[in-house]
Amino acid sequence: MPQNSESRPLPRENQRERNSHPAYRPDIDGLRAIAILSVVLFHACPTAVQGGFVGVDVFFVISGFLISTIIFKSLVRGDFSFGQFYAHRIKRIFPALLVVILSCFAFGWAALFPPELQQLGKHIAGGTGFVQNFVLWGESGYFDIDSESKPLMHLWSLAIEEQFYLIYPLFVFVAWRLRRNILAALLVLTTLSFVLNVQGVQTDPVRTFFLPQTRFWEILAGSLLAYAQTFEVVKIQRLQGWLRSHGSDALARNALSIAGFILIVGTVFGLNSDMQFPGWLAVPPVAGSFLLLLAGPTAYVNRTLLKNRTLVFVGLISYPLYLWHWPILSFLRIIVGQSAPLTLRLAAVGASFVLAWLTYRLVERPIRRGRNTSAKTAALCTFALVAFAVGYSTFSSTGYPSRRVAMDNSYASAKAQFESNAPSACGNDQAFAGLEPVCTKYLAAGATQTVFLWGDSSAEAWSPVFRQIAYQRNMNVIVVSHPACPPIIGVRETSFEFPLEQQYCGDGKTGEKVLRAIRASKPSAIFLIGAWDYFGPFHHSALTDSPDDKTATEKTTIKALSDKVPATLNALSSIAKVVVFKSWPILGSDPDYGVVRLPFLGRTTSRELQTNERHELEGAFINEIFEKSNVANITYFDPSHAICATVCATTKDGVRLYSDRYHITAAGSILFEKQIAKLIPVGD
Structure with a gap:
């Protein structure tokens, strides 16, 4: 996460603060x-960069180098102050961050829409509390909105840096x-x-990407260089003198800078997001990054490219x-869709540059300069608390569903028009002990036939059509619908973000x-309804059939499904007719239905949908x-x-x-009444 020119000298009026830099x-x-250009181009044109x-990762190294240099030199001079250190961090980080978050x-x-604003509220709280990396790690699961639709997703890296700054100065001071x-x-x-990083990326790449202990080594790499240039000056000078005496000092610096530049550019254009990263x-x-910082400002790449006035300004x-x-690119995707034209994405990047410059000139510099450090720090902390409260309130209020944008759009779904027995x-x-609160019975007076629906949240989504049929035939319907829990005997799900009390299949x-x-x-038919696709290679959810596995992986998922699906079907088919609903197609984003996000834009319906090829x-x-x-006597129903x-x-x-993105509407399920009615045996 870039932070604004740690090495930039500050005004003379604060001599102590100036001397700490x-x-x-x-060239830095x-x-x-x-x-930053690599990151921006990757987000705007991911297929090109x-x-x-x-x-x-480059920013991590730079931050470690500059922060450690500040701390080490202050310790040598004997004027290190925790209060001044954190006040300085607050003045650097909070101004621009709060402007962007509140915007x-x-x-x-x-x-x-309410679910989207609720998610944004959670991320505002996570961003101002510098725990966004933990928030995102917890969201890599079932109901997670696409990462491209999270305007504050990028604050994960700032969170890691601030977690480092919280621990590192105390560690070094002691x-x-x-x-x-x-x-x-x-x-x-x-x-x-580094070892935790290499090991973790093999077993849990999402966790390894977001958690601080597996990313700190990148910041510490810069710290090691800062240590050498602060405490090993004599040895470095001797080495430089020896190289100069042999005419190799400039050659060595140039070689280091060229090698460093090649390594960075090579990874920018050689890696892709499908590879296991970091590791x-x-x-x-x-x-x-280490080599370019080590080479110094007089090295070839540093003095000819990195000191270019345009790059220095950026x-x-x-x-x-x-x-x-x-956030600008993310809001563009939310409003226009995944297929936003390149011209709009480049325009968004241009707007980002303009806003960045205005923020730097009108917000950052005035706050960083001048006196009244204590007053500024207190004011910034107060505004940060306000931003946190706004985010938490938005999250706890489920996104304020009474807002105009929510009221003007029938976003959720049309209501089903059907008759049903009272639940x-x-x-x-006692036979249903342990299945509350996800079990519901719809009982008909004098009914002699029962249909049993078992599944994840998809089972509840499909239940209206079964209740309609049951009402007409005078049948009982029992629905056991565990969110994020597939209808399979003997498996555990370990990756969803639900609170502990809602992890219905966490114990197997x-x-x-x-x-x-x-x-x-004693049902006449058992319907298994699940979002099976979530456990495939295109989604994050994972299963295990072992009570000893703490973390499920793709390998344990395939094994669990291969072993337990046949066993489940065999067990159920010995009781009654079994019908397996295949997955309802998962959309690339929430459907628009011609929504009005902003009145001046009119209705938009351009969001990318699921293709049949992708669904298959x-x-x-x-x-x-x-x-x-x-397994004999199993019927499969594919609504797609x-x-x-x-x-x-x-x-x-x-x-x-x-x-x-995931669930059929109640009214939509009723459209399948005739097909589903044929799957239910006619009662006596």
């Missing part, structure tokens, strides 16, 4: 420019006071973090540019409880498992056949089919 190196701002995300909230209030070997301690921490693949950009505004560019609780029946025993309830209900590809793995199960041609439709016969 290293001498200004314009040039390096920042390379990093596929590895541009490594710009964040996002204002725009989101006008343009976002080691200094106790006269411990700081270099040895830094080497141990760097090695430990070993993060070494080249980190090493490249480096100076790199922090506000980082903050602005992603009753399952908890008073849910399936046995449902099986007991099914046997007691996402479900290929589970369909293969179903085919290999070889009725709506997917080249593209999967979002409306049918004038009825809206999707309540969100």
Whole structure:
């Protein structure tokens, strides 16, 4: 995460603060420019600059180098102050951050639907609390909105840096006071973090990408260089003298700078987001940044490219540019769609530059300069608390559904027009113990036939059509619908973000409880309804069938499905007829239905939908498992056949089919009444 020119000298009126900074190196701002341009181009044109995300890793190294230089030199002089250090960090970080966060909230209030604004509120709280990396890690699951639709997603890197700044100064200060070997301690921490990174990327790449302990080694790489240039000056001067005496000093510097530049550019254009990152693949950009900083301002690349006035200017505004560019691109995607034309994306980038420059000139510089540091720090902290409260309130209020944008758009779905028996609780029946609150019975007076629906949240979404049929036939319907929990006996799901009390299949025993309830209900038909595609290679959700596995992976998921799906089908088919609903097609984004985000834009319907080819590809793995199960008397029902041609439709016969990316509407389910009625045995 770029932060605005740590090496930039401050005004004379605060001599102590000025002396705490290293001498200004314009080539570092040039390096920042390379990093921020890589990130911006990756976000705006991901197919052209596929590895541009490594710009964040470059920023990590720069931050570690500059912050450590400040701390080490202050310790040597004996004037290090925690209060001054954190006040300085607040004055650098908060001004631009608060402007961007509150601007996002204002725009989101006008343009976002309640679920989207609720998500934004959570991210505002996470961003101002500097825990956004943990928030995003927890969201890599079932109901997660696409990362491109999270305007504050990019604050994860700022959170990691601030978590580092919270721990690192105290660690160094204590080691200094106790006269411990700081270099040895830094080497141990760097090695430990790097090992955790390499190991973690193999088993849980999402966790490894977002958590601080697996990213600190990149910041510490800059700290090691700062240590050498602060405490090993004599040795460095001797080495330089020896090189000069052999005519090799300039040659060595030039070689280091060229090698560093090649490593960074090579990863920017050589990596892509499908590769396991960070891991070993993060070494080249980190090493490249280290070498360019080590080479110094007189090295060839540093003096000819990085000190270019245009790049230095971009480096100076790199922090506000980082903050602005992603929300603008994200809001563009939300409003226009995934297929926003290149011209609009480039215009968004241009707007980001303008806003970054204005933020730098009108907000950052006035606050950083001048006196009244204590008053400024207190005011900024107060505004940060206000922003946190705004975010938390927005999240807890479920996105303020009474706003005009929510009221003007029938976003959720059309209501189903159907008749149904009144629901009753399952908890008073011992056979259903442990299945509350996700079990509902619809009982008909004198009914002799029962249909049992078991599934994840998709089962509840499909229940209206079954209740309609049951009302007409005088049948009972029992629905057990566990969000994020597939209808399979003997599996555990370990990656969803639900609170502990809602992790219905986290213990692997849910399936046995449902099986007991099914046997007691004596149904004439059992319907298994799940979003099976979520456990394939295109989504994050994962399963395990082992009670010892703490984390599920793609490998454990395939094993669990291959073993447990046939076993589940065999167990259920011995009780009654079994019908398996295949996955309802998952859209690329929430359906628009001709919504009005902003009145002056009119109605927009351009958001990218699911193609039939993509839907078949996402479900290929589970369909293969179903085919290999070889269980007799299993019927499969694929609702996508009725709506997917080249593209999967979002409306049918004038009825809206999707309540969100994942679920069918109540009215949409009624459209399948005839097909589903044929799957239910006629009672006696």
